[in-house]
Amino acid sequence: MKKILVIGSTGQIGSELTTELRNRYGGSNVVAGYIPGAEPKGALAESGPAAIADVTNGEQLTDIVKQHNIDTIYNLAALLSVVAEQKPRLAWKIGIDGLWNVLEVARENKCAVFTPSSIGSFGPNTPHELTPQDTIQRPKTIYGVSKVCTELLSDYYFTKYGVDTRSVRFPGLISYVTPPGGGTTDYAVDIFYSAVRGEKFICPIAKGTRMDMMYMPDALRACTELMEANPDKLIHRNGFNVTAMSFPPEKIYAEIRRRKPDFKMEYQVDPLKQSIAESWPDSLDDSAAREEWGWHANFGLASMTRDMLEKLEEKLNA
Numbered sequence: 001m002k003k004i005l006v007i008g009s010t011g012q013i014g015s016e017l018t019t020e021l022r023n024r025y026g027g028s029n030v031v032a033g034y035i036p037g038a039e040p041k042g043a044l045a046e047s048g049p050a051a052i053a054d055v056t057n058g059e060q061l062t063d064i065v066k067q068h069n070i071d072t073i074y075n076l077a078a079l080l081s082v083v084a085e086q087k088p089r090l091a092w093k094i095g096i097d098g099l100w101n102v103l104e105v106a107r108e109n110k111c112a113v114f115t116p117s118s119i120g121s122f123g124p125n126t127p128h129e130l131t132p133q134d135t136i137q138r139p140k141t142i143y144g145v146s147k148v149c150t151e152l153l154s155d156y157y158f159t160k161y162g163v164d165t166r167s168v169r170f171p172g173l174i175s176y177v178t179p180p181g182g183g184t185t186d187y188a189v190d191i192f193y194s195a196v197r198g199e200k201f202i203c204p205i206a207k208g209t210r211m212d213m214m215y216m217p218d219a220l221r222a223c224t225e226l227m228e229a230n231p232d233k234l235i236h237r238n239g240f241n242v243t244a245m246s247f248p249p250e251k252i253y254a255e256i257r258r259r260k261p262d263f264k265m266e267y268q269v270d271p272l273k274q275s276i277a278e279s280w281p282d283s284l285d286d287s288a289a290r291e292e293w294g295w296h297a298n299f300g301l302a303s304m305t306r307d308m309l310e311k312l313e314e315k316l317n318a
């Protein structure tokens, strides 16, 4: 039976992944790691153990791993792309110094480690259309630099010490549960809140700017299925391209308007977000993930939009 520590359990991915892992492996086998001020609440607090797990404190991580006999760590601590540009030193401290702590604890205690990478690990010189698995990664943002280092350091720990490190390059993640904070792809979540509240949406990304996206249920499956994949089949490890859909703002707007014909959107382009978005792929080639561990997405633009609107309406009207 797996014994899991989720670092960053109350964040955008962590809040749903912790629940998913508890459903799969049992509530008592998944420790929800959090930092003070971001304590688990409600069902997350009641469904299993929790512990303060600050990724910048290696001793604290060691204590939790030993106390709970942890064998798998999901390391979700990170700043997203826009906020990382505003706080580059902190982004590095959490993303890379923190990762170093996690990998050392994993090496000493024989844990497997999942640390997400991102489409942010690509840059302006990367081929933008059907971006290959193995290609140029010269990002211009600190977020991207830290994600490339995440991939390299995780591969290094696998090759040098045999630590079972795995990751995916997540696209923008869309969910109605915990909102993202400070990402370039956040608009694809915010647009749904405006639509359901009956407000005009001010779009910070320019017309025609395509980015890869994924609905959260697919993202959760990507994490768990990769960690359960047969290691003998993995040619790559850190990290796999995964995608579910790719669209510009006008396409998701049109899809929402099919269900909410009065919904209005106006562009007010944010220069930082736009420059980051333009440096990222227009669409990813995720064939390596498909071939090596059977990855496939269940939700496309239409099915994700239908589900998001239904679930968000229930949530906001509750």
Ligand code: AKB
Pocket: 080, 081, 082, 117, 118, 119, 120, 170, 171, 172, 173, 180, 182, 183, 184, 185, 186
């Ligand atoms: C961001 O926009 O920063 C993230 C990402 C794609 O990594 N959602």
